[in-house]
Amino acid sequence: MTTPQVLLLSPIPADADAPENALRASLRFVPPTEPILTAFDAGAGRGDGIFETLGVSDGRARGIDAHLARLEASAVKLDLPAPNLAQWREGVEALLDALPSTGQASIRLVITRGTGSGPTCWLTGTPVASDFPERTDGIRVATLSRGYANDVGENAPWLLVGAKTLSYAVHMAALREAKRRGADDAVFTSTDGFALEGPTSSLILRQGNTLVTPAIQHGILAGTTQADLFSFLESVGFECVYRRIPVGELLQSDAAWLVSSVRLAAPITAVDGTAILTDLALTARMNAALLA
Structure with missing residues (x-):
């Protein structure tokens, strides 16, 4: 059916x-x-x-x-x-x-x-029906300010950061703005200079043998696919860390991904028009693990 x-x-x-x-x-x-x-x-x-x-x-x-x-x-x-x-x-x-x-x-x-x-x-x-070419071709992202500081979830819980609500107008507007800037997707940033997450995805960076994602206590939606990937990556010898990520690390890391439940792991190939390193071999392992 x-x-x-x-x-x-x-x-x-x-x-x-x-x-x-x-x-x-x-x-x-x-x-x-x-x-x-x-x-x-x-x-x-x-x-x-x-x-x-x-x-x-x-x-x-x-x-x-x-x-x-x-x-x-x-x-x-x-x-x-x-x-x-x-x-x-x-x-x-x-x-x-x-x-x-x-x-x-x-x-x-x-x-x-x-x-x-x-x-x-x-x-x-x-x-x-899609075969998600982004899993191999990658995606270009634009960094877009979310308009509040990294600790907003602690100081203003009524803003519901960290809850998966139906109020997705801002998320869709961010995707449209990213496309206007020649990108495929977006990475939200805080007003105090930290990378947060995508409009519909979690952010993961590789730095050597360490995989990093933003700490969820700072207004980040806890990513289920990201958590599954961390379990897999730890099982094959990587260290996985939750912490604050300065925006500059998007350009300085060995690889970066946006991950979500349906598209899975999409490697980031460029940030605000600047090409960054990718790890297609690890991408393939990550997606194979999720699909299995």
Whole structure:
């Protein structure tokens, strides 16, 4: 089956120990053309909600536990009802059964604040036809200021940095600006001179035998794909470090990547028009590990 799948979820309280048949009964497949939101849903009207996107390879979803944990953490940040993780896991498994057993796909989990009577929840499963040439050809990035300092997450938690919210207008605007500058993607920077992350991806740098990513306590969304890669890289002898990264290190490192759940590891080939070093052999190993 190559058409997108839509699965509505009727929320079960997080502390309810629901039996498997009740979890299954709370899920309902609907045609992808069937409307599932009212015009008054806070997710549509205000972007007030959260989501997660899982990559799927040959019928297996990557990082289910990590994505569910991040969904739960985002719900806390937005004062949304805690998700019943067993119920959402059942939804992921139902979509995996409905999606093709070979090739790549994506699964998205969405919770909005709804219309006032409770959250609106659904999952989608979409086969991915792209072969992602960026994994081998690389991407050019532009550095774009996010407009606040590196420690904003600690000083202004109401800005929701570190939560994966539906409010992606700024992220999409950053991608459009990067393209206007002749780049393929962007790396956000802080006003005090640190590299942060991409609009839809995590940043990783290689410096000798050490792989570095920005520390998540400084307004960075915890990257599930980045965490998977760090586990793999440590297993093959690399040192992996979380710390603040001055913007200048983008040009001075031995290699750099933007990594995400569906595109996986895309090597950065240029920063603001300046070519940088790449490591295509390590890129291939990283992507092979993720796909496996």
